[in-house]
């Protein structure tokens with residue numbers, strides 16, 4: 001049986017996922033019943049006059065569906081005040097660069113078959129090919145998205161961080177995010193605000209998870225993002241014709257999300273936002289490639305950028321890389337805020 005067929009049985013629905021700020025999951029302030037939400041249609045959101053946060057440009061999150069992140073994980077929303085009160089970590093003059101650290105063979109395409117060396121396995125059909133955008137492209141995107149200097153570090157071997165995968169799931173060796181982040185933290189450059197590792201090997205953060213897209217620890221200023229679960233080919237599913245665009249958009253969201261955690265933003269649950277917790281690629285596809293109004297307010301409080309210029313430059317970047325709907329949205333915002 002080929003690797004692809006073996007892997008094809010992996011049910012995404014079981015995946016409990018995605019990089020979250022390292023934090024216990026406190027009970028919500030109010031306890032919505034399973035399947036109901038504070039984001040339900042009965043909820044009234046205060047309209048805001050400031051076009052920067054105007055409701056019309058932002059979409060409310062629908063009530064959580066079965067299997068969605070919000071039905072699986074109870075998280076308390078982080079208010080602006082809570083975000084501002086957390087004085088532990090803010091960009092300073094001397095410490096403001098966002099580093100991206102490619103691990104292993106990224107961005108080369110051919111990888112993985114458990115933790116086995118890949119080359120001899122290509123002939124046996126055991127190697128999965130995963131597409132991910134090059135780190136330099138992600139650097140340009142993150143620099144525009146977060147308005148902070150962003151740099152790509154020289155690639156380092158995954159084995160220099162951790163000895164190998166900590167467990168095997170569905171025939172894929174999976175790396176333990178906590179161990180990786182500990183090792184990564186020891187390599188933070190002096191001028192780093194944070195460092196986000198990019199990898200094309202499978203990842204998990206908690207035992208109960210099938211896999212994780214990524215994980216971040218705000219206090220330690222480190223994060224990791226794994227692109228493998230974004231590509232249906234990794235689990236033996238067919239790619240669509242537009243897979244490169246889809247995977248590019250997913251990778252952008254994932255990296256923006258994890259870097260956002262390193263900046264102190266936690267998951268938000270009122271508006272559709274790149275900081276929404278997501279349980280699978282379906283939810284990731286529903287999340288937009290932008291900060292919702294609440295996270296935008298936190299970000300603009302933290303980093304001094306001109307919002308209209310930021311949207312205009314992001315729009316050009318998205319357009320250049322074929323992300324048309326994101327380009328359209330950012331263009332609209334830039335016009336409205338001029």
Ligand SMILES: [Zn+2]
Nearest residue numbers: 018019020021
């Ligand atoms: Zn997260």
Ligand SMILES: [Zn+2]
Nearest residue numbers: 268273292295
């Ligand atoms: Zn948000």
